[in-house]
Amino acid sequence: MPDTAAATLLIDGHWRSAPATFDVVDPASLDVLGQASDAEPADALAALDAASAAARGWADTDAETRSGHLRAAAAEIRARQGELASLLSRENGKPLAEAAGELAGGARMLEWAAEEGRRAYGRVTPASAAGPGLVLRSPVGPVLAITPWNFPASMLLRKVGLALAAGCPVIAKPAEQTPLIATALLGIVQATGLPAGVLQSLTTTRPAELVGALLADRRLRKVSFTGSTEVGLGLLRQTGDTLRRTSLEMGGHSPAIVFADADLEAAATGVVTAKFFNAGQSCTAVNRLYVHESVRDDLLALIEKKTAALRLGRGDVEGTKVGPLIDEAGLAKVENQVADAVAKGARILVGGSRWESGDPALRGHFFEPTVLTGVTADMLVSHEETFGPVLAVATFTGDDEAIDLANATDYGLAAYLFGSDLRRVWRALDRLDFGVIGVNDPAPVRPELPFGGQKNSGQEREGGAEGIESYTETKAVALRF
Ligand code: ADP
Secondary structure (H helix, E strand, O other), X not given: OOOOOOOOEEEOOEEEOOOOEEEEEOOXXXXXXEEEEOOOHHXXXXXXXXXXXXXXXXXXXXXXXXHHHHHHHXXXXXXXXXXXXXXXXXXXXOOHHHHHHHHHHXXXXXXXXXXXXXXXXXXXXXXXXXXXXXEEEEEOOOEEEEOOOOOOXXXXXXXXXXXXXXXXXXXXXXXXXXXXXXXXXXXXXXXXXXXXXXXXXXXOOOHXXXXXXXXXXXXOOEEEEEOXXXXXXXXXXXXXXXXXXXXXXXXXXXXXXXXXXXXXXXHHHHHHHHHHHHHHOOOOOEEEEEEEHHHHHHHHHHHHHHHHOOOEOOOOOOOOOEOXXXXXXXXXXXXXXXXXXXXXXXXXXXXXXXXXXXXXXXXXXXXXXXXXXXXXXXXXXXXXXXXXXXXXXXXXXXXXXXXXXXXXXXXXXXXXXXXXXXXXXXXXXXXXXXOEEEEOOOOOOOOOOOEOOEEOOEEOOEOHHHHHHOOEEEEEEEOOO
């Protein structure tokens, strides 16, 4: 762990500070929580020097040893879950229970990566006249892991775990809003005794400059990015004349379809969970709900009741279900979408406004959990990612109509189905253009499953067997005896 508060740069096995620091703000109170070092492009290149120097040695380290580091880090995160959850909740604003769940999920990701790293098998092909063939897998080399503030623990641990398990050194670039939890977690991973250069971390307010400097260097062999579609597409454009592996996990605009035969109580709970988790600031959050017209009124009555019961407040106060949005820009976007929808004929069933707590210690950017009905395709909320606590509801009559409505988006990350007729669900699974689908399950992210999106939501997958694969190169070997 770094021993001074702002020593948040990890380069070549040492924690150090930069001449400049930046404040980290508690999004509920807007108080300053701490400081992080503001890395410069020269630090990024020093990190890449160290990662490049460490690459051969880490690739040669046996998979069991690499896995051991990850298992030890997971155990430490579990042991310190309470303290880490409190830091995560204060820095990001999410409820403590969600923070604890995210950390447990991050530990499970590390464990999964540790297990999969030992099973990154190749293949032997049947002999031709000349001899057999081999398919070998080797680590891609130094990886840049760019992670967001909305799940600052699990996104970071998933990338770092998979990369280290595959034998790749990592340069982590955590989001500037949440550098403290990232530093605490990477401190735990480093403290398992990783060799110098295997893990780097760069906290900075100048991501474009630092990342630009790294992308211009051919020694960087992979970028794994989770964040906005705009920035992700920009990274692809910046690749220039150096081809490298690029995993992108970007925005979403998730539909939920509730069929007439759904268990309505479970569907209402599922939709409310998948919508308001992390105050709606999740790329898998339900944005649009399509409900069969025959069950619309019953479902909406349940959703209204459950939404109105969600308590707003500081994430670290017992009972809080919805915390603040990360910043004013996030809040303004939500407000704009609601105003646009209402101007075009939507009705506010519940919520609809900024939340003023009346408490001078809660100066953050809160928005009431909101449900809009009568939503139509021309409204911003129907196609622009909301990233806030607003659920947009419309009805459908035929199953194929629901699927067409669900697919009518440039995004393709997550979709949710609620229903009990297996044939109907299977037909929808076949036709939906989404990378992750929850069937009666509002939390479809599991280490065992590949996570990632279609269309403008991303490319490549993290998790599942595909997760390790995306950090390895394939070599075909033809043997002649
Ligand atoms: P969000 O809108 O959710 O904050 P961003 O895409 O802006 O998502 O941020 C996700 C991650 O990408 C963060 O780590 C951030 O620092 C980084 N980032 C932001 N802008 C750039 C950029 N131009 N180049 C590289 N990384 C960036």
